[in-house]
Structure formats: C-alpha cells, structure tokens
Amino acid sequence: MNINLTWEDPATGQIEDRTVALPITLGRTSDNAISLISSEVSRQHARLEETGEGQVRVTDLNSTNGILVNQEETQSAVLRSGDLLTVGPFNITVIIDPVFEQEAIPPGAVVVRWEHTPDGRTEDVILRPPFTIGRATEVDLRLVSDEVSRLHARVLREDDTLVIVDEGSSNGTFVNGVQVPRAAVGPDDEIQLGQFRLTITPYEAGFDFSAPVSVRTTSTVHIDIAELRELLAEEDEDEITAPVPVSGFPPPAFEQEVVDPAALAGYPSDETVFLTIGGGLGSFVFVDYLTIYGARTEDIVSIGFDELPYGRYRRLCLNSQIPLHERLRSDSGSTPDNIWGFPSYAVREMWGDVTSGRFGHALGLVWNMFGEPTLVATYTPISGKVFDSLDREANRIGWSDMHRMGKVRAIRRTTDGRYVVAYSTTDPANREKRVIFAQYVHVAVGYPALRFLPDLQAYREETGDFERVVNAYEEHDHIYEDLAKNGGTVLIRGRGIVASRILQRIYETRARNPNINVLHLMRSRNTQGQRYGLSHRPVEHHWEFQPFNWPKAAWGGDLRVRLERAGDEQRAELLNDWGGTTTADRPDWRRIVDGGVKEGWYLIHFGTVERVEPGANGRLNTVVRGRSAIGEVLTLTADYIIDSTGLVSAIDESPLLRDLVEHHRLDRNALGRLKVSNDFELTGMRSGSGRMYASGVATLGGPYAAVDSFLGLQYAAYRIVDDLARAKAPNVRRLAGLRSLGQWFKWVRGVKP
C-alpha cells in the first residue's frame, strides 16, 4: 500500500512530499525510509505499516520523545487520511491512498452546507451523525458567532431519519422558520442557527470529495519559468530565463571545463580584481568591507539587475506590507551600512529624537534597549531609515562607480587561474553581451524565486487568474482597495512573519470597512512550540514566536560556534532544531489575532488543501481535508487567497547557480545548497591564485545559520575579506585596532574609506 507524507522542513521552510510503500520506519538516521534529522527524533523513531484489515498503523519504536497523532500522545494508533503525525519538530500529514480513502468515508455520512447570511460565507462539511454544532472549539461543527451557543444543537440518526435537537441554546434552533426543540430534517429543510443557514443532505459518492487524491511526487516548491517571469516582471524579464546559449551567448567556449581566454576574443571584455555578482545587499555589504579594508574602488566591480543595492529588498518589503514607516524584523545592531554595528539604529533614532526635542520618545527607546526582549518587545528599525542609511553609505564608498546593471549568465574558471563571467548589460540604450575576467569572485544572488503552494500554482495555471490568488511578495494592493470598498473574505495561507504583516494590513483596512473576514488556513495545529535543549518557543493561537528568524545566539553566540564545529549531517540536524516558521512577538500583532478570534472576523482552520477552484460569483473555493476524527472535508469560500508561505531558497531554481554547480560538479551541503568553507569559500572553484566565495541564502546548511540577514551578510563578508587579506589580495589588509578606529571616524564624517 502506498501512502503520501507531507511536512514542512524546519530548516528551509520547504514542503517535503513523499509517496512511500508500507511498511516503513521514520527516524533520525539515513537507513530509515523517511529520515527526519533532529535531536528530538530517535534513530529509529516510529513504524508505519499496514494492518490485517488494510488500515495504516503507526507505532512508536520506544523513542525518547514519543509520537503524537493529532496532537495527542500515543504508543500506537490507526491513522486516517489527513491525520497529523508529529515526530519531534516535524508535523507530518498522512494521506492514505485514494482507494482506501474512499472507504474511510463513514457510511451514513452527510454533507452539511452552511451559509453565514450577512456575508455569504459558505462551507461544505462532511460529518457522520451523531454530531454536535456550536461555537465552542470542542464541537464537531463550529459556527462562530455571538448568536450561536457554545453547544447549540445536536444531529442524530433515528432509524432512517435525521433529527436535530436543540441543546438549550440561548437563541434557539429553527427549521423552516419555526423554532423547534427537536425536529426531523430532510434534504429540503432549512435549518437556522443565529445567522447561519444549514442544509443537510446524505453524502453521495460522486460528491467532489471522492475525486482521487492526486499522488504528488515532485518537490512542490517548483515555480515554472513562465510564471516566475510574470511575477518578477517588474525586475527584468530576462532575470529568470535559463542561461541557454542564445546566438552564441554565453560564449561556446563556456562549454569547456576550463575556459581559455583566447577563445573569447571578439566578445567585448574587461577585467577586474574583485567581482561581486548580484548587486543586492549581500554584494553591498561585501564591497563595504572590502573598501574599508583598503581595496581600491577601481579594482571592484558589481553586476546586478537593480540600480540600488536594496532595490529588490525594498520591493519585497513593500509588497509584503512593510511600508517605509513600518519596522523591520531586525536587530538594532544589524546595520548593513556600518560594519561595526555602532552606532546601532536604536542609538541613531534616539539621537534624532533628542536633537529634535522628542525627549519622551527617546526615553522610551532607552527603556526599550534596556528591557528587550523580556520586559518589552524587541527594538527594530524603521525600514525607510535603513534605506536612507544605505544611500549614505553607498555614496560614501562610491557604489555607483563600481556597480553595473546587468544579468549574469554563467561563471567559469579560466586556464590562466582566474574566472570569467558572461553577462548581458540591461541598460536599454546599450544592450550588450559581455565577458569580464576577475581574480576573486563573490556571488550573492538572493532568493531565486517566490514560493507558490502547489494547489495555488495549479489554480493559477488553469484559470489564468492572477488577481484573486496572489503571493504575498507580489504587488497586490488591489486586494486591499477592493476590500475597503466592498468588504469580503480573505484566505491566508502560511503563518510566518509575512502572514502577520498581511493580517495587520487587513486589520487596518477593516477600520474603513468592517465587513472583512479572514480565514486562516494552517497545515496543522500548533500548541507547543519547538523545543531545543532546555528552552522552547512560546505559542499563542497556533502562531509561534521568536524575535528573529533564528535563535539570537546563532549570529554570534554559542550556537554560532556549535554550528561551525558540527559536521555536515549534524548541521542539518541543528538547523531543523532551531528552524521552523515563526513570527515576531509584537504586542500589536498579538492583539489583532486575539481580537479577531474573539470578535469572530478571524477564523483559523486546519487541514491539507486538496485543490482550489472557482466558486460561485467569482469567489474561490478551497477544498480542505480536515483532520477531525471523522475525516471531514471543508470547503472554504473566499474572495481572495494570499499565499504567505515565503520565498524559495533551493539553488536549483536559480539558473545561474544550477549551471555553476552542474558545470563544475560542485559539492552541495546537507541541505542541497552551495557547500562553502567556514570562510564562505566555494573550495571546489579554486582557480590558480583566484578564489570564489558565496553568501546569502544559497549557503544555508553550511557553517552559519543566519546567512539571510543583514548581520549574517556582514558575518560572511568579514570572513571572506579576512580570508582575502590572508591570501594577500591587492591592498586588502586585516582591519583592527587603531586602523579600525580611524575607519570608523571616516564613517562618522562621511568621507571615503
């Protein structure tokens, strides 16, 4: 028997999706069919097997931390399709093969369709009588509204008829407009509880639900090129085309293992000492260090799509609802414009307050710096201020003299011990295909793609509807404008920081139009946060909190040291232990969630999505397989779906990195990303005296966890530039002591390093 298992990988946020034949074991070591790498998982943790009756049973193999099925501890349990199996930090949804699945629908099941009359929300739920209806979380069918009692009514089967019994509700149960203590109900009868209208029809094979479960075999984060182009159109549509040789570009000589520079005669070319590819924040921070260490600007070239080093970053921030006046999720001392982290953003903000007479606010900041993160929420800088500081530093180091706008197609080693890079310039006035030689190369190309949930991707492909189903990182202001005008329901997927920002924006929009509801669909419940050693993360309303996206000590404390010292496999384990989807513990966000739950406009649902399809009146139906004991199926109806599950970090989604790894047969780390040394060198790319380095999310899984953060980019830059100093790269001298102090004063005065 085949079953399908899906879970979110804590280290990368990627959805893993496996179809396996039973029996199998799950455990930490690689001899298990499903290996789950975490210190909370035992070597051989659990077994899944088929029972004599054709059911699926999970059994704990005497593991240290045990297993949970639907959040309850168990030794051994029979699983139903859609059940949630928890093993350490992994929440695994088990889908049992379709044939078996149909049998799992209990005979005598009914379809309850409810409609919330004020806003037209509807849902189909498959249930088997007897079942309970009410507002409380414990009932089988939850209808959240003040007019519905906690336990409102019960539906049971008497012989061949269905009977609804009022359970002493405050507002009564009505059948066809008449209040009843108890009544027989047929398919044509209309039941009313508060403002909910219900009909109950017998479940029949052929109901949508019986459609076979599609057996997914690929990793689900793939976005096809055409779609990505659409998504990132604003950037450069060329960005996402694979580096296919178009009319001899990249040059045919690039087919060779190592390129002979003579074979490139005829292509416009130049050379440099230091080349950084990407031109984003990672490149900027690297160049900042490099110039401060002494490298000459004439020796440095950066190539990237965007004019500004924070171009793409700012776009992603704005789209994901971080306007310029909002605060980022970033430490005060993470200052990409200043390699020392002093003065921190908090100090600068305070200074600004003091000089403009806002003493109250300044004092608040002092308290903030003193009390965070336990006594008050962590200080984070304002996004617009960060961009301004970057402008100032870019000016100071002469970024615009070093940066070229272009798209890099391929990177090769040369026979004379250097590197050559093929790129096309994106200056519309002068579109050129060029090559550039360099002695030292640094790559920081950021996230290769937006992540799209497979069902949403399928929906968009089939319908071409890019208006109603969006990724949170796409431009999607039209949604809030429409909601403000006409009200409506939004379905949010994902529960990380971006989901918080979206929810905040909807909350603000509700002030203009209270007729807005939010359905939040989560893959699984979350009642206890991730554990690591003696500590664990707090949880509220199934949202899990952490000030930053990794434990703080991963940046410079004991966890950094531990990860650096660990072997490849153990690194994957630690990253799974520390990772997982979290949001920031901001009091305003917690109030919004809590208020929304209490006021009823924000509803959380759990389950695995089977598909998304067009519904009535241009709305969207999301068919969800829930995990209640009777295998319910929900249809959630919404006007918009916002996928907030994040960005893709798998390097195979970047044509440039994929080509790099494949052509040079580079090693990958345990998470399949670029394998770098502790100094962020791609050791497999050594070329004579030349060296190549990488930083950013492409190196996740290596010696450092927080690679995709301002401070992490600075960490990588310092390791790289120190390594360059040891390699005696031209003019690069290790920085410390008085020379560092001198450089810092230059920063203060805003003069060139």
Added chain:
Amino acid sequence: MTPTLMGRWQTRLLLLTVIGVPVTLFYSIVYGLLLGNWWSVWLFLFGVLIFGLGWDVLYHLLQQTRWDHDWPPFAQWAAAIWEAIFIYLVHLIFVLLGGAFVGPIAFILHYFTIFSLLFAANHSIMRILFPRWRFRGGQIL
C-alpha cells in the same frame, strides 16, 4: 553581542584590566587621601575579576534556558547588581575577620563607575577596536 563563555572570560579580563585598573587607581588615591584606605578598592577589583570568572559559568548556563541563548541588557544589569551585593558581603566577612571597613556609598561609587564604563565600552568602543568581537561572542583572541 551574545556572549559565549570564552568570550565572557576574555572580555571580563580585558576590560577589568584596561578600564578597571585606572578607575581603581583613581579611587584608591581619592579614598586613600580622604579616608586613609588605599587598598580596599584593589581587593574589590580583584574579587570581581576572580569570582566573576565563576559567575560567568553560571550565566552561561542560564543562557541555555533561553530560546535565544542570549544575554540582554537587563540581565547584564541584574548580574552586575548581584555581583555587587556578593562582593560587598564577602567584604563584610573580611571586616569581621579584622579587615578595613568600606562604607556602602564609597563601594557603590567605585563599583558602578567601573560597571557603567564597562557597559558603555561593550556597546561601543569594543565593537570599533575589535570589529570581529561581536561575531565571536566577545572573544578577542
């Protein structure tokens, strides 16, 4: 900066030497001239250094119970106050054994001058003179 144990030790040693010694010299002269007590402040400095190496182990263990394994400013102040109380109690024991008595105000002045300068140095000049220090949990070597 999120300290590691090695980083705590090295930073403590360095700062108590570079900042603690001159400050203590100053107080030693002031208290010597005013109170006739030239030596007690040196014992305080030495005590904070020696006992501190042990307290650092405890702080390090406490850090392990926090998800972030960090040591935020309020913990730094709490630890400083605790160490002050402890060292003053040790001093009182010495007094019982016949040592010289230092009044609480004189003690607090000396102790918190040093601590405030240490705190300030941790958040500023250390980062500038040792640009790698913050990435290495306070380790200098």
